Amino acid sequence: MGRGILTSVAVSISLVTLWTAAARAESLLFQPRLVLAQAALADSAAPDTAARAPAKAAKARPAKKPAEKKRMALAGSFDLELIYDDNVFRYSPENLLEFRQGLNPEKFNLDTYDDFVVSPRLQFSLGRRLIGAYETNILARYTLWQYTSNPDKTNESIWLRLRQPVSRSAFFEAAYTHAPLAYIRELTDRAPFDPRSTTALEWMAFRSTRHAFTLAYQMRLSSRLLARLEGGRTIRYYNRPFMENDNWEWNAEASGWFTLTKSWRVSGRYMYSDTEARALDTVGEERASSDDGDPSYERDLYELGLRFRPPRAIWLFRHCEVSGQYQAYFFTGDQPYHLDPIHTGRKDEVWVAEVGATSAPVWREVTLDLGYRHTERSSSSTASSIGADSIEEDKNYEDNRVWMHFSYPF
Numbered sequence: 198m199g200r201g202i203l204t205s206v207a208v209s210i211s212l213v214t215l216w217t218a219a220a221r222a223e224s225l226l227f228q229p230r231l232v233l234a235q236a237a238l239a240d241s242a243a244p245d246t247a248a249r250a251p252a253k254a255a256k257a258r259p260a261k262k263p264a265e266k267k268r269m270a271l272a273g274s275f276d277l278e279l280i281y282d283d284n285v286f287r288y289s290p291e292n293l294l295e296f297r298q299g300l301n302p303e304k305f306n307l308d309t310y311d312d313f314v315v316s317p318r319l320q321f322s323l324g325r326r327l328i329g330a331y332e333t334n335i336l337a338r339y340t341l342w343q344y345t346s347n348p349d350k351t352n353e354s355i356w357l358r359l360r361q362p363v364s365r366s367a368f369f370e371a372a373y374t375h376a377p378l379a380y381i382r383e384l385t386d387r388a389p390f391d392p393r394s395t396t397a398l399e400w401m402a403f404r405s406t407r408h409a410f411t412l413a414y415q416m417r418l419s420s421r422l423l424a425r426l427e428g429g430r431t432i433r434y435y436n437r438p439f440m441e442n443d444n445w446e447w448n449a450e451a452s453g454w455f456t457l458t459k460s461w462r463v464s465g466r467y468m469y470s471d472t473e474a475r476a477l478d479t480v481g482e483e484r485a486s487s488d489d490g491d492p493s494y495e496r497d498l499y500e501l502g503l504r505f506r507p508p509r510a511i512w513l514f515r516h517c518e519v520s521g522q523y524q525a526y527f528f529t530g531d532q533p534y535h536l537d538p539i540h541t542g543r544k545d546e547v548w549v550a551e552v553g554a555t556s557a558p559v560w561r562e563v564t565l566d567l568g569y570r571h572t573e574r575s576s577s578s579t580a581s582s583i584g585a586d587s588i589e590e591d592k593n594y595e596d597n598r599v600w601m602h603f604s605y606p607f
Contacts, residue, residue: 270324270332274606280314280342284596285350286382287574291590303400306383308346315343331362352379367416374409378436381405386438404436423454439478441489446472460506464520468498476530490537491530494545498524513565514554522549534579539588543578566602571595 288296288310296305320338327333336358344350354376362368384403387396411429418424427450435442450468457463476484476491484491502520526545534541553568576592 268325271321272324272606273319273321274604276318276320276602276604278314278316278318278600278602280316280598280600281311282314282596282598283311284594285312285314285344285347286310287594287596288382289590289593290595304383306349306402312344312346312350315345317341317343328361329363331364331368333362334360336360349380353377367414370411370413370415372409372411372413374407374411376407378404378406384439401438402436403439405442406434408432421456425452426450427452437478441475441478441487442492443475444472444492446470460508462504462506464500464502464504466498466500466502468496470494470496470498472496474530488536490540491532492528492540493530494526494528496524496526498522513556513559515557517552517554519552520550522551523547524549528578538579541579543576543588545574545576545592547572547574561605563603563605566600566604568600568602570598572598 284293286307292304293310295301296307296310318338318340320336322334322336324332324334336356338356338358339353340356341353342351354374356372356374358370358372360368360370381403383400385398385400387398409429409431411427413425413427415423415425429448431446431448433442433444433446434440448468448470450466452464452466454462454464472494474491474493476493477487477489479487500520500522502518504516504518506516507514524545524547526543526547528540528543528545530537530540532541549570549572551568551570553566556565556567559565573595574593576588578588
């Protein structure tokens with residue numbers, strides 16, 4: 198009986214195995230038909246697009262990458278300049294002698310004629326690709342000049358600049374500078390149309406504000422030569438007693454830098470200015486009949502520089518530079534001498550010599566600049582030979598300035 202049970206179990210297992218194999222074979226046999234039937238059903242349900250479909254299946258196109266977001270680059274710097282100037286009011290030797298002797302105290306609204314100036318500066322720049330493949334850059338700078346002994350001389354300025362590169366080696370710039378009303382020094386004036394022979398001059402504060410607009414194009418012409426062209430408009434306004442000095446200047450400038458060797462580079466600059474002054478201070482008054490001076494002028498500026506960059510830093514300094522500048526002012530007013538002895542036939546000449554050095558970082562990213570500048574001005578006019586009204590006694594001056602400049606980028 199035991200053998201019968203085992204035999205029945207074996208037969209059952211064999212039948213189950215055969216049935217399972219047959220079911221798998223039947224499933225494999227009819228599976229393609231089922232797929233074809235489903236495909237035919239789908240084709241009958243879908244709209245007829247065979248006429249519009251290409252004969253050959255198009256190659257699968259790679260999925261487009263999402264466009265990269267245009268990133269903004271924000272940078273800034275904090276600068277601190279410490280300046281000593283031995284003639285901050287630009288007084289002539291004759292005026293300085295009067296101040297030392299205590300003569301004409303109403304002429305000098307000052308504590309000392311030299312001063313120590315603290316000048317902090319904060320600057321931010323923002324860059325982003327707006328046009329083409331090059332980054333547009335916007336820069337804003339605020340500068341303060343704080344005079345420690347003569348606080349009335351303290352002044353400030355704001356500078357904005359937009360730079361747009363047009364290639365790897367060239368860019369355009371547009372800039373604006375605003376200097377709010379600031380004290381210059383005491384100056385004399387008299388009421389309009391009062392005769393000079395019977396009206397005493399009155400000493401009053403002389404102040405000015407400035408707006409400057411500039412357009413520039415800079416390009417690297419070769420691996421050694423860099424050139425820049427610049428033009429602009431500068432507008433200066435003075436406080437009301439001296440509004441005849443208001444002037445509007447057009448200027449054009451060309452600059453170049455040429456690398457002689459890895460260590461030596463020369464630079465040159467020329468600037469021409471044509472400035473027209475208001476030359477009147479009364480409503481309804483005309484320039485031809487005005488009793489005010491006409492300080493209109495034309496100016497030529499020439500500058501040469503030489504920079505030396507040692508192969509290795511000398512005493513931490515990356516490079517040193519010397520430069521010389523010459524300016525010639527030709528006053529163009531055509532009033533008769535007896536009406537405008539200060540400006541008629543006047544010519545001013547200015548000489549500037551400067552030397553400076555820029556360091557490698559002295560602490561982290563902080564760099565140091567040291568500099569010295571000497572300036573002289575010489576004036577002459579048809580009034581030069583009449584003693585007290587001699588223009589040289591008021592306009593000629595010498596000035597020396599030294600500074601230490603720290604810059605920290607962040």
